[in-house]
Amino acid sequence: MAPVLPPLNWFRAFEAAARNLSFTAAAGEIGMTQSAVSQQVKSLEMRLGVLLFDRKARGLALTDHGRRLLPQVDTALATLTGATAAFAADQASDHLTVSASISVIQWVIAPRLPEFTERHPDVVLRLIGAVWPDEFTQTAADVEIRFGSRKQAGSDAELLGTDKLVALKSPALAGDFEHLPLIEAVGTSDGWKPWALAAGMSSRPPGLLVDSYGPALQMAIHGNGVCLVHEHLAISPRQQNLIEPAHAASLTANENYYLSIKSKTEAAVAFRNWIVGSVGAG
Template identity: 55%
Template structure:
């Protein structure tokens, strides 16, 4: 059986860290936590069997193997970006393009979308899935809902609230929080170790995923307690798929921000509808 390729996220973390010679600067650029960038690079080094960086107290330097890999990874990422741009044809009559994560599309928009389409039957919708903040620089969209910090997206955008993190589980999963498997989404600055009043060593995640959507689906299947954005939790709670595992909420430095092309009437209609449903 052919050996599978390392995940694209590992290469993206490596390339950003190599350009910046800093895990911290790379994390700001691609919208991940510093620890997530560091872990992705370590995973890539382990997979390739070589060290790519020399870790120094005040930064990074590339090893010979790292310097060999940089141009190949950078070229491959640009090729993928260019291939994607070939299919970005720009605005089309009556077509509203919405760029957001699968998490928002599935857990915020989809459960209520018929309300919008019933009000605006002549508006066609196109959803473009995004993962990292820099994905938004590569696509054209009338509505953008990125996940990140106020510094990244706060200007001329609206924070979807509430934006804390809550603990959700399947109604069939019983037991106290500290006795259940915990699910954590890599890429956020807050996690189970910061849970209010918790001993950091007592609440250790058992399952790590790279999106809130994956965390929610894991929880729906009874695999553990997911720590996810309150914005995403509403439909799962309303439908009874999930219940609160604890009444507390963990403050989060990141959130979902809504950006709109104010010159597009369909986009402002969608913005107003989305904010109305989130109240």
């Protein structure tokens, strides 16, 4: 069985007292009372079974055992200080955790992120992807961008982008709309059937099913058919001429993307203002 080490505070008290040759000075340095430093050093001496200091009227003097121990404690504390310094440097930056729908990360955040990092070079951004509402409860994020109904999003959330679903296809995909294959994102109450009703057209079944709007858009870009997605997801691919409207009709969605700030830090507010400015807010 491995030996149980004395508490780190005992070593800190010993090192400070040995360097200052005073329990009082050591106490002021490490933020403890003089009696606490004295007691911790005494506890260390009892654990080691040796005296580390000669207590004199004019102060302290190291014993031979104390002189033997001090360099090793100095080295150990320096190693711990160095090991934690890197983390302290990281904390000097402004960390920001954003939990968002994977579709938003892929099609809204990623294409524009260089603009945000250029404006806020000190922000260390951590992106956590989620698809379904329950996945957001598993992370403690500063900013959340959820997909769902207004009720699911909560009263503190704001609509990100628009609530319009549009039909899109690759410019390379030729043919009349009525004969092009349809791509549908499952798990929502919206789809091609209500879109066809709104457009005054006959409904037809989709030929390809995916789990969310992000992959539906990706499939359409690669010429696999026509996708029905929120129009703000397609801003960047449309600017790159990867996708184009397949039909002029649109559908007001029941489920949308909603943004909420969970911790109103400067970085979180800056991220909110940036992304809302990029895609607009309802």
